[in-house]
Each structure stands twice: as structure tokens, then as C-alpha cells.
Amino acid sequence: MRTDRRTFIQLCAATSGALVLGVDFAEAAEETAKPFEPNAWLRIEPDGRIVMKVGKSEMGQGVRTSLPMILAEELDVAVESIYIEQASPGPSFKGLGTGGSGSIMGQWMRLRPAGAAARAMLVAAAAERWGVSASTLQTSNGAVVDGPTKRRATYAELASDAAKQPVPEKPQLKDRKSYRIVGTSRKRTDGPDIVTGRARYGIDVRVPGMLYAVVARAPQWGSKVESFDATAAKKVSGVRHVLQIPNGVAVVADNTWAAMRGREALRVNWTVSPHASFDSVEHMKALERAIEKPALTIRKDAEGRAAFEKVKKTYEATYSYPFAAHAALEPLNCTVFVGEGKATVWSPTQTPNGVHAAATQVLGLPESAITVNVMLIGGGFGRRLGVDFDREALEIAKLVKGTPVQLVWSREDDMRHGYFQAASVHRLAAGFDDEERLVAWEHRKASTPHNARSVPTKDDKVNPETVRGWAWGVYDMPYFIASAEMSYAVVDAPVPIGPWRAVFSPPSVFARECFIDEIAQETKRDPLKLRLTLLGADDPSVSPIFDVADEHIDRRRLRKVLETVAEKSGWATPVAAGRARGIACNVFHTETYIAYVVEVSLKKAGAMPFRVERVVCALDCGVAVNPLGVAQQVESGVIWSLSNMKSEITVRNGSVQQGFYTDFPVVMIDETPMSIETHIVASDDDRPHGLGEPAVCPFAPAVVNALSRLTGKRIRSLPVKL
Amino acid sequence: MPQRPVTINGKRHVIEADDAMPLLWVLRDLLGMTGTKYGCGAGVCGSCTVLENGRAIRSCQTNFSDTGDKSYTTIEGLSAAGDHPIQKAWLAEDVAQCGYCQPGMILELRSLLRSKASPSSAEIDAALSDHVCRCGSYPRIRKAALLAAKSGGGR
Numbered sequence: 001m002r003t004d005r006r007t008f009i010q011l012c013a014a015t016s017g018a019l020v021l022g023v024d025f026a027e028a029a030e031e032t033a034k035p036f037e038p039n040a041w042l043r044i045e046p047d048g049r050i051v052m053k054v055g056k057s058e059m060g061q062g063v064r065t066s067l068p069m070i071l072a073e074e075l076d077v078a079v080e081s082i083y084i085e086q087a088s089p090g091p092s093f094k095g096l097g098t099g100g101s102g103s104i105m106g107q108w109m110r111l112r113p114a115g116a117a118a119r120a121m122l123v124a125a126a127a128e129r130w131g132v133s134a135s136t137l138q139t140s141n142g143a144v145v146d147g148p149t150k151r152r153a154t155y156a157e158l159a160s161d162a163a164k165q166p167v168p169e170k171p172q173l174k175d176r177k178s179y180r181i182v183g184t185s186r187k188r189t190d191g192p193d194i195v196t197g198r199a200r201y202g203i204d205v206r207v208p209g210m211l212y213a214v215v216a217r218a219p220q221w222g223s224k225v226e227s228f229d230a231t232a233a234k235k236v237s238g239v240r241h242v243l244q245i246p247n248g249v250a251v252v253a254d255n256t257w258a259a260m261r262g263r264e265a266l267r268v269n270w271t272v273s274p275h276a277s278f279d280s281v282e283h284m285k286a287l288e289r290a291i292e293k294p295a296l297t298i299r300k301d302a303e304g305r306a307a308f309e310k311v312k313k314t315y316e317a318t319y320s321y322p323f324a325a326h327a328a329l330e331p332l333n334c335t336v337f338v339g340e341g342k343a344t345v346w347s348p349t350q351t352p353n354g355v356h357a358a359a360t361q362v363l364g365l366p367e368s369a370i371t372v373n374v375m376l377i378g379g380g381f382g383r384r385l386g387v388d389f390d391r392e393a394l395e396i397a398k399l400v401k402g403t404p405v406q407l408v409w410s411r412e413d414d415m416r417h418g419y420f421q422a423a424s425v426h427r428l429a430a431g432f433d434d435e436e437r438l439v440a441w442e443h444r445k446a447s448t449p450h451n452a453r454s455v456p457t458k459d460d461k462v463n464p465e466t467v468r469g470w471a472w473g474v475y476d477m478p479y480f481i482a483s484a485e486m487s488y489a490v491v492d493a494p495v496p497i498g499p500w501r502a503v504f505s506p507p508s509v510f511a512r513e514c515f516i517d518e519i520a521q522e523t524k525r526d527p528l529k530l531r532l533t534l535l536g537a538d539d540p541s542v543s544p545i546f547d548v549a550d551e552h553i554d555r556r557r558l559r560k561v562l563e564t565v566a567e568k569s570g571w572a573t574p575v576a577a578g579r580a581r582g583i584a585c586n587v588f589h590t591e592t593y594i595a596y597v598v599e600v601s602l603k604k605a606g607a608m609p610f611r612v613e614r615v616v617c618a619l620d621c622g623v624a625v626n627p628l629g630v631a632q633q634v635e636s637g638v639i640w641s642l643s644n645m646k647s648e649i650t651v652r653n654g655s656v657q658q659g660f661y662t663d664f665p666v667v668m669i670d671e672t673p674m675s676i677e678t679h680i681v682a683s684d685d686d687r688p689h690g691l692g693e694p695a696v697c698p699f700a701p702a703v704v705n706a707l708s709r710l711t712g713k714r715i716r717s718l719p720v721k722l
Numbered sequence: 723m724p725q726r727p728v729t730i731n732g733k734r735h736v737i738e739a740d741d742a743m744p745l746l747w748v749l750r751d752l753l754g755m756t757g758t759k760y761g762c763g764a765g766v767c768g769s770c771t772v773l774e775n776g777r778a779i780r781s782c783q784t785n786f787s788d789t790g791d792k793s794y795t796t797i798e799g800l801s802a803a804g805d806h807p808i809q810k811a812w813l814a815e816d817v818a819q820c821g822y823c824q825p826g827m828i829l830e831l832r833s834l835l836r837s838k839a840s841p842s843s844a845e846i847d848a849a850l851s852d853h854v855c856r857c858g859s860y861p862r863i864r865k866a867a868l869l870a871a872k873s874g875g876g877r
Contacts, residue, residue: 059820188818191816195797255752328856329822378820379857632816632862635859640856660762669850669863
């Protein structure tokens with residue numbers, strides 16, 4: 001009996017996952033042709049097809065390309081021979097989630113042993129069949145080969161025997177020197193589907209008989225539905241239902257457009273918002289007041305701020321960073337079908353298990369009765385780590401049980417009801433000794449912690465370890481300065497704050513790296529040379545390794561990327577007339593080391609008053625699994641960061657003022673730098689680290705540093721106003 | 723509700739829809755052709771771009787009642803086998819990241835190359851300058867566009 005695919009997937013979901021399937025299949029002995037499935041990540045079908053589960057959501061970062069490369073390397077098969085299936089949350093997959101630039105590293109830890117274990121079992125099966133020692137056998141491109149006899153058996157031929165082999169606990173992993181696939185450039189596996197329109201994102205889910213929904217949400221945070229009049233909405237052709245849900249009023253219709261028109265006709269009275277007077281201009285002033293005095297210390301080196309009492313000269317500057325939206329092109333959406341005692345969800349989610357949990361709560365069904373299909377994501381950037389939109393879809397589907405329904409957020413919904421990057425204000429101070437050496441450092445940050453997915457407690461806000469976790473880019477300042485003190489002032493706001501590409505880092509790194517440039521200018525030093533000096537280039541007594549909290553920074557690696565970017569950009573050579581160069585660097589979570597040199601001019605680029613003429617990036621991410629993917633993430637980070645120099649989210653009377661790409665303009669093609677070069681620095685670090693977020697952080701400061709030099713006027717806030 | 727014939731990718735469909743319904747939703751929700759994307763509904767982002775008699779238009783700004791005697795091409799119909807020179811150039815330069823904006827970008831370029839077979843990089847920028855790509859695939863779009871022009875994307 002040959003199980004069909006659907007049945008088989010359900011069978012898999014019913015088992016407990018990794019490393020026990022050998023037993024399960026032994027028990028199911030009446031099956032003659034069955035897949036070899038040594039763990040949850042991989043199975044080899046009797047027909048030889050190798051099927052891999054992708055445990056990360058594809059949102060453009062290329063996981064459906066890079067992750068199969070890792071498995072193929074250890075399993076010793078061609079990447080092209082791997083079929084991929086998106087993993088769904090369940091007993092085998094309890095921790096699916098895509099964020100923190102952790103996809104490649106997280107899956108590296110899982111897929112290498114998964115591939116190596118399977119390979120070892122296939123080799124063991126061949127050894128048993130041929131009566132030879134496994135150590136005499138090799139694998140090559142999907143087959144086990146016996147060198148001396150030239151015997152050869154494909155993985156397909158060996159699969160059912162391999163399933164009977166014990167799963168090795170610590171399979172031998174390949175040595176880095178013998179990689180054939182990892183480290184080569186591979187094009188996107190999803191490319192052909194994308195260019196033909198076949199790629200299915202969450203919003204493209206089409207189920208027979210489905211309806212479409214939009215939700216009228218409170219125009220101000222904290223308001224609730226007081227009453228609503230659906231008379232006119234129900235008269236709109238195609239509108240089927242008008243339903244109150246916890247988050248507002250849903251209009252359910254035969255098509256998206258009818259639902260949107262129905263919402264326009266809907267009249268809702270909202271309760272008075274407790275935040276009706278919230279204004280982002282006033283909020284920025286509150287942040288400025290909050291850094292007038294030090295708040296909670298999150299790092300103190302040597303004498304801390306007391307060192308400023310002894311310095312010869314102090315230099316200070318204040319930086320600010322606005323609220324910002326994700327503004328992914330695919331608006332938030334989720335499709336749900338609630339049947340009798342079961343449900344199916346299709347979500348473009350970064351947190352499949354979060355959706356699973358939300359579904360159990362909203363529907364009152366056990367997880368085993370709910371299937372969550374993880375769809376392609378038309379831009380994630382952290383926003384889809386929230387399940388607010390999934391919850392809305394679940395609430396609506398519960399009310400129209402028996403009918404599948406797709407919730408779509410309009411562009412304005414997506415922009416106005418975001419989980420935003422928090423606005424922040426930074427005060428930095430540098431103290432110099434008699435010889436103008438930088439000997440004291442202070443960085444105070446005032447901002448709002450994440451509050452959208454869970455609200456920090458009073459205790460959280462005074463716990464230095466918790467607060468430090470909100471201050472990436474502040475406490476992990478990599479330079480050696482004898483005395484330093486960093487502090488964080490929590491300023492609450494009703495604005496929903498959540499993870500946004502690179503999370504807490506972009507504002508902090510912007511402030512820190514611009515301030516370093518100011519110090520260099522103030523003390524007439526070259527900003528590259530100053531950074532290298534502060535990283536111990538001239539002083540062997542400066543420790544090359546720097547540990548702070550759980551971060552482990554190797555200053556030599558940061559120096560190396562700075563030296564590389566300087567060399568590749570011609571930092572030491574004169575820049576063309578009308579241009580200036582800027583430089584900045586960062587270590588993202590002690591993992592990816594990255595530096596940019598940019599050249600800017602004051603020629604217009606699209607709607608921008610300046611143009612980034614050239615971008616040179618050098619980075620050390622350990623193992624670059626797919627160098628082409630690395631370059632793409634750098635390009636993406638550059639454009640993302642450049643958009644932050646152009647747009648901001650502002651709030652008035654408790655409402656976000658922007659709603660479209662016209663008032664929250666992102667970078668367009670005519671504003672894009674003409675040249676972006678990525679140089680991957682060879683690294684001793686034998687693990688691969690992420691790029692999606694690291695590539696964002698030091699770009700804006702590099703550009704601002706160049707612009708400040710070019711215009712002679714220091715820019716200390718974003719968006720850039722020349 | 724009125725029934726109207728509309729020709730999409732060479733095939734004539736008779737569709738019943740409200741006159742004011744944008745072509746975008748006719749395609750996506752009534753015909754299930756989801757290659758044409760919803761991004762803003764305001765004609766700003768370009769992700770809903772389709773070809774109308776060969777010229778790029780925003781399907782979110784085109785009422786169903788105005789589609790009458792015209793012929794439309796969506797991304798699904800650009801080529802039967804997915805091997806139009808623009809699609810091939812896109813794959814050669816590995817343009818896409820999330821890919822959501824790419825159907826609109828590709829069809830806008832198709833429209834440009836039809837009227838101008840060998841555009842300059844600046845002309846490509848100008849033609850695509852009202853298409854949003856939030857991932858930032860623009861540098862590769864430029865390269866692919868030049869490659870597509872060279873390889874007969876305007877034919």
C-alpha cells in the first residue's frame with residue numbers, strides 16, 4: 001500500500017518527530033514501500049525523491065534556497081534533487097519562527113546533523129548489504145559507493161534498509177574544507193514561480209466558496225466599538241455579513257472590493273480614546289527631557305560617567321530617530337476555515353506556532369485539530385511576528401463557521417495599525433584627556449520598549465538586565481574607551497511598538513556611529529583611523545576580545561572589515577569633486593561584523609535631495625552559505641536604511657497620520673545607489689550568521705556622516721532634511 | 723449586475739460584476755488570477771500593473787466598465803512557458819527577494835520595451851520610478867532590465 005501525500009503528512013504529524021521514526025517504521029512493518037525519515041526535517045521517498053521541510057518562513061531572505069544547500073552538503077546530494085515542503089506547526093515542529101536574522105544559524109545547527117545522520121544510516125545500510133565496513137564506503141551525489149569494487153547503490157535503493165539502522169546520536173559532520181555546496185552562489189529556487197505569477201503569498205490563497213473580509217478598526221488606540229449601524233453597509237452589493245469582533249467591526253463579502261465598499265458605508269461610534277491627545281511631537285520632547293539626566297545604567301566600565309569630572313574637554317551631541325512603519329508590500333492578511341471540530345489557517349506568518357496557539361485560544365480547539373499553512377510572505381521585516389491579524393481572521397471565521405474567509409488589511413490599515421519602530425532620543429558625550437585621547441564615553445537612550453505583543457511590567461522597566469535587552473547598539477558599543485556608562489530611560493507611549501528589521505539597533509547605531517564621526521572631525525582625526533585606534537589597532541594592551549553581558553565581540557574582526565572596506569572603496573584616495581565619503585560599522589549581536597563606505601553628492605535622486613553614488617560594504621558573517629544571497633541582503637539593507645532617511649511615522653490626536661506610500665514614501669528605483677559592492681571577508685568563524693538585519697544598521701550613519709561633511713552641517717535626526 | 727466580456731491573456735471571459743469594480747479585483751477575486759497583486763489600491767505602488775492593449779496600466783484604477791473592447795495581459799499570460807526574455811533576464815540576474823512587486827515591475831518593463839527597445843538606465847529608472855519594492859531589489863531590476871532589452875524583451 002502506498003500512502004498518498006496528504007495521508008502521509010498527517011501520519012508524520014501524528015508522530016513525535018526527530019530520531020524516533022526508525023522505531024515507528026519498524027512497527028509499521030506491513031508497509032513495503034515507505035519513506036526513509038530519520039528525523040523531522042527530511043525523508044527519502046521510495047521513488048528516491050528527497051523531501052526537506054523548510055522550517056523558516058520565506059519572506060525574500062532566501063531561506064528556501066540557502067537551507068536546502070545546508071542539507072544537501074551533509075547528505076551529499078545535488079541541491080537540485082531536494083524537494084521542499086514548508087513545515088507546519090505541530091508535534092514535530094514546536095518552535096517555528098523567523099526573526100532576529102537567525103534563520104541560517106538556527107537551521108545550520110539542525111540541518112547539518114539531520115543530513116549527516118541520514119547519510120550515515122544510508123552508508124550503514126550499504127555496508128550491511130555488501131558485508132563491508134562502513135568506514136570503507138563513500139558517498140557521492142545521492143549514492144553510496146564502494147571504491148575498491150566500484151559497487152554503487154543509490155539512496156533510493158537503500159532508503160528502506162536505512163530506515164532500520166539506528167539513528168546516530170552524534171553524526172560526523174563534514175569538515176569545512178570539503179564543502180562543495182555551502183559557499184557557492186545559488187539563485188533563488190522560487191525565482192521561476194515569482195516571474196510567472198505562480199508564487200502564492202498569503203493574500204493569494206483561494207479556497208472554493210470563500211468570502212473576503214475587512215475590519216473597521218478604532219481610529220485611535222484604546223477606543224472600543226460603542227455602537228454601529230450596518231444598514232448602509234449591508235445594502236452594498238456583495239456584502240454578506242457585518243460582524244462585531246473584539247478589534248472592531250468586520251464586513252464580510254463576496255469579494256475584497258465589496259468588503260471595502262461595505263466598510264466605507266459602515267457607521268461606527270467609538271468610545272473616547274484614553275490616548276486621544278497623544279502627539280508624536282510632544283512625545284519627542286518627552287524623550288528629550290528624559291535624557292537630560294541619566295536613567296537606568298545598563299553598562300558601566302571603570303569609573304563610568306564620573307570620569308567626565310576629570311577630563312580636559314567634553315563634547316556632546318543629541319540624536320533623534322522617528323517612529324517608522326514596516327510598510328511591506330503585501331498587506332497583512334490571513335485566511336481561515338473553521339469546520340466542525342477542526343480548522344485550517346493559511347497565514348503569511350513569521351510565527352507559525354504563535355498562530356497555532358492563537359487559533360486554539362480563539363476557536364477553543366486543540367492544536368491537533370488545527371492546521372496552519374505557512375504561506376510565502378510579501379515582505380515581513382518583523383511585522384508578521386505579530387498575530388493580531390491572524391486573531392482577527394480567526395474571530396471572523398468563528399462567526400461564519402463552515403465558510404472559509406480571507407481577512408485583508410488595506411494599505412491604510414497596514415500603515416496605521418502597525419507595530420512600529422520606536423522613536424528614540426540619544427545623548428552622547430565624549431571626554432578627552434590632555435592629549436585629546438577619548439577616555440570617557442556616555443550614551444543615554446530614551447525610548448519605548450516593545451509593548452505590542454506583550455506589555456513590559458513595572459519590574460521589567462527597572463531591571464537593568466531586561467532593559468539592556470532593549471538597548472542593542474548602546475550597551476554593546478565595541479570600542480575601547482577607558483571609562484564608559486550607558487543608560488536607558490523608559491518613556492511609555494500608546495503607540496504599538498514591535499520588532500522592526502534590526503529591532504533596537506538602527507537608532508542606537510545611527511547615534512553612536514554619527515557621534516564617532518563628529519568626534520573624529522572635532523579632534524581632526526580620520527574617522528577610519530579613529531575607529532581602528534579605538535579597536536586596539538595601535539595598542540596591544542587593548543583586549544581583542546570584549547565580552548559584555550552575553551555578547552562576545554572580537555575587535556580584530558571589526559578592524560578587518562573596516563580595513564577591507566577602506567581598501568575596496570579607496571578611502572585613502574581623494575574623492576571626486578562634489579562628493580564626500582562616509583564610513584560606519586557595527587557588530588550585530590556579536591555575530592555579523594559589517595562596515596560601509598559610501599560616496600554621496602548633492603545631486604537630486606528622485607524625490608531625495610541627495611544621491612548615494614556608491615556603496616561599498618565589507619562583512620564577516622562567518623560561513624557565507626550562499627554568497628549571492630548575502631549580497632542581496634546587503635542591497636536590501638541599504639535600500640531599507642535609505643528609506644529611513646526619507647520617511648517617518650507621526651502621530652496626532654492619538655492617530656497615525658500616514659496611510660500610503662505617498663505620505664510614508666519608501667525609496668524608489670530612481671533613488672537607488674548606482675553601485676552597491678559587497679565584499680565578504682574570509683573568516684575563521686565556522687558558523688554562518690545572518691544578514692537581513694545586520695546590513696541595515698551602519699548604512700544610515702555612513703550616509704549621514706558623508707552628508708554632514710559635504711554640507712558642513714551636522715545631521716542629527718532622521719528623516720534627513722537638508 | 724451587468725455581464726461583460728473581457729479578454730485576458732488571449733482568452734475571452736464573460737464576467738458579471740459591478741461597473742465600478744476595479745479590474746484588480748475582477749482578476750484576483752472573480753477569476754482567481756492572483757499573479758496581479760494588491761499593494762495599495764490607490765495607483766501608487768504599481769504592484770497591480772497589467773498590460774492593456776500592450777500598455778502598462780494600474781488595474782486598481784481601471785473600472786470593470788472601462789475594460790470593454792480591450793485586451794489585457796497579466797503576468798500569467800506574459801509567456802506560455804515562463805520564458806519571455808524579461809522573465810529570463812530576471813532569473814539570470816536573480817532579481818527577486820520576496821517577489822511580491824515583481825509581476826508589476828516585469829509588465830511595466832514590457833510596456834517600456836515595446837515603445838523603446840533599447841532604453842538607457844535613466845529611462846528604465848524613470849519608467850519604473852513609481853513601483854515600490856520594499857525589499858530593495860532595484861539594483862538587480864536595473865541590471866535585468868538592460869539585459870532584457872539586449873535579449874529582445876521588446877519584441
